Amino acid sequence: MTALGFLYPGHSGEDDYPRIEQLLGSDIRVDLVHTDIGEDAHRVDALREMGSEQRLAAGVQELRHAGAEAVVWACTSGSFVHGWEGAQQQVRALAAAAGMPASSTSFAFVHALRELEVRRVAIGATYPEDVAGLFADFLRAAGVEVVGVRSSGIVTAAEVGTWGEPEVLALARAADHPEAEAILLPDTALHTAAHIPALEKELAKPVLTANQVTVWEALRLADRRVNAPELGALFTREPIVQV
Template sequence: MTALGFLYPGHSAEDDYPRIEQLLGSDIRLDVIHTETGEDTHRVEALRAMGAPEQLAPAVGELRLSGTEAVVWACTGGSFALGWEGAREQVRALARAAGTPASATSFGFAHALREVGVRRVAVGATYPDDVAGLFTDFLRAAGAEVVAVHGAEVAAAEVGAWGEAELFALARSADDPSAEALLLPDTALHTAAHLPALEKELGKPVLTASQVAVWEALRLADRRVNAPTLGSLFAREPLVQV
């Protein structure tokens, strides 16, 4: 059994994780521990405060008791809002506190782009323009070329209530013909049930927060699972047969 831990802010789309666990169809356990969100907003300072060590500490303590082999801070904005170097220091501190390899969803996007072999991307963000711009800066620091950004400020509680229609509308609005992949970075979006349909609709890889967070945790644990129902990112031959 490979146990993977996720620090998830508040309550919005955490039910994507048990769904993904089922779709992986193997001996992998996904443990989700909730962290305090404070203000439900996409303001830059609120996002930075959300990932402060004192905010994450209680959840890290729970994960240490669960026996997880790797941990991911499953809050994209609470990572990239710190900038590349600030986010790196954040995950270093998280690794020290958890006693396991650690990463964040924002780095998961950077690593996933290399995995699927694309560089030019479009972004569909539920963030205001300044926050979406910080995600764009983060991706560029990772070597990506951001060809289009669609941003709209929506609170996590509202995003978590979106269904298929709203998700697909966001994806269509954000896509650009020159983009090789579409990124949907908000961890409050329910996307796990829709990945193959999204990729069929757009004709390209679609990377979403919950999908990327789980893939990043598997990468840290040296596991690779072939699960095409989770999109192109998971359509790879497994390094470990399961």
């Protein structure tokens, strides 16, 4: 049994995680601990506070008791708003507090893009424009070319959590760009786990969503690969054979 630990802020799109667990197979367990969200606002100061070391450290003891082998801060905006260096420090502090390998959704996107060998992306963000721009800057710091950013201007995670498949598809279509090799939907408050096959069929390219890459990142940290086509192109990569 591989146990994966996640720190998820508040309550919005967290039911993606049991859905993903079901698709992964019976030997993988997804443990979710909810962190204190503070103020529900896609605003830089509120997002930095939401991802503070103290708030994250408060949730790790429960994951340790559950036997988690790795932990991921399941929040994109609450990591990339710290910038590249700040997000790295956030992860280092989380790993030290948890006593296990750690990452965040922002780095999950970077590692997933490297896995798929994708260099040019378009972003479909629920966030206001300034916050969406910070995510683009974070990706650029990782060497990713961002060819387009679409912002929906939504201020709260609570509102994002009410979106269904029609809204998610509309966002992805609006974000698509002819030069993009993949589309990124970066909000963990957005329900996407049930829609990834439809998204990739519609756009004819990989679609990476926040909760999807977050679980993939935890599997990467735990040195596990799982073939799960229902979770998109990212989960259909064959293990690398060492010669």
